[in-house]
Amino acid sequence: MRDAAPTTIYLKDYKPFGFEVTSVALTFDLHPNATRVKSRIAFAPKPDAGGKIFLHGENLTLVSARIDGEPVQPEITTEGLTCPVPDAPFVWEAEVEIDPANNTALEGLYMSNGMYCTQCEAEGFRKITYYPDRPDVMSVFTVTINGPHPVLLSNGNPVDASDGHAEWHDPWPKPAYLFALVAGDLVAHSDRFTTRSGRAVDLNLYVRPGDEGKCAFGMQALKDSMRWDEDVYGREYDLDVFNIVAVDDFNMGAMENKGLNIFNSSAVLASPETATDNNFERIEAIIAHEYFHNWTGNRITCRDWFQLCLKEGLTVFRDSQFTSDMRSAPVKRISDVIDLRARQFPEDQGPLAHPVRPESFQEINNFYTATVYEKGAEVIGMLRRLVGAQGYDKALSLYFDRHDGQACTIEDWLKVFEDATGRDLAQFKRWYSQAGTPTVTVRDAWYSGTYILTFTQDLKPSATTPDPQPQVIPIVTGLLSRSGEELVPSQVLELTETSQSFTFEGLPERPIPSVLRGFSAPVVLHREMPEEHQAFLLAHDTDPFNRWEAGRELARASLLAMIRDGAKPDQRYLDGMHAVMAEDGLDPAYRALMLGLPAQSDLARTLHDMGEVPDPAAIWTASETLRDALAERLSDVLPGLHEAHQVREDYQPNAEQSGRRSLANATLSLLARLEGPARAQAQYDAADNMTQQLAALAVLLREKAGDNALHAFENQWSHDRLVMDKWFGLQVMQAAPDAVAATAQKLTEHADFNWKNPNRFRSVLGAMASHHAGFHHDSGAAYTLLADWLIKLDPVNPQTTARMCAVFQTWKRYDEGRQAMIAAELDRILALPELSRDTTEMLTRIRG
Numbered sequence: 001m002r003d004a005a006p007t008t009i010y011l012k013d014y015k016p017f018g019f020e021v022t023s024v025a026l027t028f029d030l031h032p033n034a035t036r037v038k039s040r041i042a043f044a045p046k047p048d049a050g051g052k053i054f055l056h057g058e059n060l061t062l063v064s065a066r067i068d069g070e071p072v073q074p075e076i077t078t079e080g081l082t083c084p085v086p087d088a089p090f091v092w093e094a095e096v097e098i099d100p101a102n103n104t105a106l107e108g109l110y111m112s113n114g115m116y117c118t119q120c121e122a123e124g125f126r127k128i129t130y131y132p133d134r135p136d137v138m139s140v141f142t143v144t145i146n147g148p149h150p151v152l153l154s155n156g157n158p159v160d161a162s163d164g165h166a167e168w169h170d171p172w173p174k175p176a177y178l179f180a181l182v183a184g185d186l187v188a189h190s191d192r193f194t195t196r197s198g199r200a201v202d203l204n205l206y207v208r209p210g211d212e213g214k215c216a217f218g219m220q221a222l223k224d225s226m227r228w229d230e231d232v233y234g235r236e237y238d239l240d241v242f243n244i245v246a247v248d249d250f251n252m253g254a255m256e257n258k259g260l261n262i263f264n265s266s267a268v269l270a271s272p273e274t275a276t277d278n279n280f281e282r283i284e285a286i287i288a289h290e291y292f293h294n295w296t297g298n299r300i301t302c303r304d305w306f307q308l309c310l311k312e313g314l315t316v317f318r319d320s321q322f323t324s325d326m327r328s329a330p331v332k333r334i335s336d337v338i339d340l341r342a343r344q345f346p347e348d349q350g351p352l353a354h355p356v357r358p359e360s361f362q363e364i365n366n367f368y369t370a371t372v373y374e375k376g377a378e379v380i381g382m383l384r385r386l387v388g389a390q391g392y393d394k395a396l397s398l399y400f401d402r403h404d405g406q407a408c409t410i411e412d413w414l415k416v417f418e419d420a421t422g423r424d425l426a427q428f429k430r431w432y433s434q435a436g437t438p439t440v441t442v443r444d445a446w447y448s449g450t451y452i453l454t455f456t457q458d459l460k461p462s463a464t465t466p467d468p469q470p471q472v473i474p475i476v477t478g479l480l481s482r483s484g485e486e487l488v489p490s491q492v493l494e495l496t497e498t499s500q501s502f503t504f505e506g507l508p509e510r511p512i513p514s515v516l517r518g519f520s521a522p523v524v525l526h527r528e529m530p531e532e533h534q535a536f537l538l539a540h541d542t543d544p545f546n547r548w549e550a551g552r553e554l555a556r557a558s559l560l561a562m563i564r565d566g567a568k569p570d571q572r573y574l575d576g577m578h579a580v581m582a583e584d585g586l587d588p589a590y591r592a593l594m595l596g597l598p599a600q601s602d603l604a605r606t607l608h609d610m611g612e613v614p615d616p617a618a619i620w621t622a623s624e625t626l627r628d629a630l631a632e633r634l635s636d637v638l639p640g641l642h643e644a645h646q647v648r649e650d651y652q653p654n655a656e657q658s659g660r661r662s663l664a665n666a667t668l669s670l671l672a673r674l675e676g677p678a679r680a681q682a683q684y685d686a687a688d689n690m691t692q693q694l695a696a697l698a699v700l701l702r703e704k705a706g707d708n709a710l711h712a713f714e715n716q717w718s719h720d721r722l723v724m725d726k727w728f729g730l731q732v733m734q735a736a737p738d739a740v741a742a743t744a745q746k747l748t749e750h751a752d753f754n755w756k757n758p759n760r761f762r763s764v765l766g767a768m769a770s771h772h773a774g775f776h777h778d779s780g781a782a783y784t785l786l787a788d789w790l791i792k793l794d795p796v797n798p799q800t801t802a803r804m805c806a807v808f809q810t811w812k813r814y815d816e817g818r819q820a821m822i823a824a825e826l827d828r829i830l831a832l833p834e835l836s837r838d839t840t841e842m843l844t845r846i847r848g
């Protein structure tokens with residue numbers, strides 16, 4: 001129910017809990033509608049405990065409560081209970097009843113396809129039993145599960161198991177958000193890993209019967225992650241078992257519960273026939289991410305939820321290092337930057353902007369954001385660049401030594417860097433406290449042998465950062481000669497002032513600068529330089545990121561000129577791409593990335609930054625025109641490229657093969673613009689893996705030749721939820737702008753549109769919102785359809801509803817007509833009397 005006045009929680013109000021929790025014992029008697037949870041918790045009051053205790057608890061029916069064996073009658077509210085307690089250590093015992101089968105919010109203990117599972121981060125444990133549900137309260141848990149299920153799992157090591165009964169003990173103190181329980185009729189794909197100090201670890205991936213064939217890749221990714229964390233960070237696994245469970249109904253990607261990771265099945269299950277190369281790569285990264293949390297998150301956790309980036313930014317940074325090592329580092333870097341611009345920049349530059357470490361929130365679930373995760377990882381990348389790889393390694397060793405077993409803050413994190421490297425990080429800390437994407441402008445000058453680069457930085461004031469101060473911005477820069485030689489190799493220029501110049505003496509000629517190599521800081525860069533530079537860098541830059549970026553910048557400039565002045569596609573861009581495609585030494589995956597255009601939403605952002613009102617239809621048309629022109633310009637090389645990059649060996653989801661497939665599929669898509677759908681139909685008919693099948697289907701749909709394939713696909717895959725998610729999503733993504741809302745609407749009427757499943761909901765409505773020209777079609781039909789569904793989903797699953805609301809965050813960029821339509825939809829939702837706290841907070845912030 002909506003609070004009359006929603007409460008805001010502030011970082012500055014943090015107070016430690018008044019009690020130590022010395023041990024926790026839980027017993028679950030499972031029942032779909034009436035699960036009983038008995039808790040036995042040993043508390044020790046701290047000196048200022050104050051004679052009573054507050055325990056969180058929501059949607060619980062209290063059956064009994066005792067302190068030291070004596071019944072007590074606590075005072076109960078919707079948020080928890082308060083009870084007088086002794087002034088000395090005591091034992092709290094309670095029994096509560098909960099209703100997992102009716103828990104559609106997927107937080108706490110819930111059911112998915114007949115199996116029990118839990119999700120406790122951030123504040124779900126309070127829906128399981130009364131407890132101080134805050135991350136700075138850490139304790140040792142023992143868990144007993146009774147229920148008629150072949151598999152009964154919890155955290156830690158198994159201590160006892162018999163039919164319908166299991167006991168687990170986790171020796172590592174942990175906060176309640178890392179608690180997990182799973183029970184069901186599951187099958188295990190098992191393996192073994194020996195840590196470098198000789199601990200034998202049983203590895204199990206538990207799935208529903210029928211999914212056994214989709215486990216091998218995830219298991220290999222787990223073993224690779226375990227080895228990598230030993231080799232690169234010196235971190236070993238610390239229990240006798242590591243279990244992963246796949247569940248179909250899950251709000252997020254996956255969860256790092258101690259010793260018992262729970263995964264959205266889309267983030268772990270894969271076979272060549274059902275998963276694409278991109279799916280495989282994502283799965284490998286998510287498995288690594290959750291595994292790496294064992295040290296960065298679990299052994300060292302967060303003091304409070306404002307410190308979320310302490311574990312998330314660091315763990316994303318670590319998983320991107322892992323992917324760079326396993327696959328191609330430049331390709332990973334480019335993909336991460338594409339993702340940052342698509343998801344984090346709009347957040348940082350709109351009404352939802354918040355610092356990497358927020359200072360207030362109403363609902364913490366709304367702060368699992370691209371800013372906390374991805375910008376949080378960028379901030380660590382900058383830190384590493386500033387202190388160097390060795391300084392970083394020293395600081396991380398100190399972090400693990402000093403803080404193992406603790407619940408920490410960003411201050412603790414920065415202090416280990418200061419202590420390990422001697423560097424003052426006071427100014428650097430602004431990356432954690434200031435919201436917004438800095439804009440950096442660079443110009444150059446040349447006076448007889450002296451070359452000067454001048455940078456200025458600018459951060460727009462926002463609600464959370466009204467008075468922005470200059471940040472430390474590491475700008476990796478190299479200088480090239482006119483023949484493409486490196487005159488000055490890459491170095492880190494540290495921009496600390498609002499405006500600052502860097503001088504290079506004794507150069508033989510005026511160089512061409514390559515600035516912000518590797519995207520060394522998460523900023524928007526304006527180059528006040530001739531566009532010829534970008535054409536030169538596209539041909540010659542030795543930094544693979546900036547070479548790609550030069551192509552992007554040329555494409556962006558061309559698209560903007562087409563949109564604003566009706567210009568023709570830029571010949572320099574087209575010629576540059578032709579040259580790149582002819583370079584056979586270049587990684588095919590990298591060349592495939594080169595063929596992409598800036599996202600249409602990113603073009604809208606650029607136009608908005610220039611003080612213009614973006615027209616989604618014009619952006620769409622320009623993008624289509626430029627793609628057609630690219631296909632034309634490349635027409636002599638496309639058939640050869642397509643042919644040369646066919647994979648004829650047995651399918652492997654590795655970087656090498658998937659790179660070839662991505663270039664072959666990118667060329668297939670361009671070729672269809674020239675010659676129609678025949679080649680795509682042939683690929684569809686012959687495909688024996690999902691990467692080929694789906695890429696062909698996408699082209700057929702775009703070419704309006706996909707009806708037969710669409711039916712065939714549905715018949716072939718109707719038994720497979722994850723594949724059907726793709727079937728739903730692709731139809732929306734490939735629809736023409738004026739057909740997007742109608743296509744989505746029709747799919748919501750499909751018998752398999754199980755909207756309570758977050759993956760399925762997102763596959764249609766998330767896809768609709770990600771189609772820039774379709775979502776913002778001037779009929780407003782997509783706005784209305786989305787609002788209708790958000791209204792329907794909110795009472796069932798507030799978390800997924802609230803996350804989806806973010807698609808409206810850019811609404812003030814658009815024209816008055818669109819703004820009025822969106823405002824009306826936002827107000828329609830906000831007017832609901834029982835809107836969830838999650839959705840209320842999101843829409844209030846967006847509405848402004």
Ligand code: PHE
Pocket residue numbers: 119121122252253254255256289290293312368
């Ligand atoms: N902590 C999880 C991760 O990033 C994400 C998550 C948050 C999952 C909240 C569920 C709920 O690995």
Ligand code: ZN
Pocket residue numbers: 289293311312315
């Ligand atoms: Zn995480």
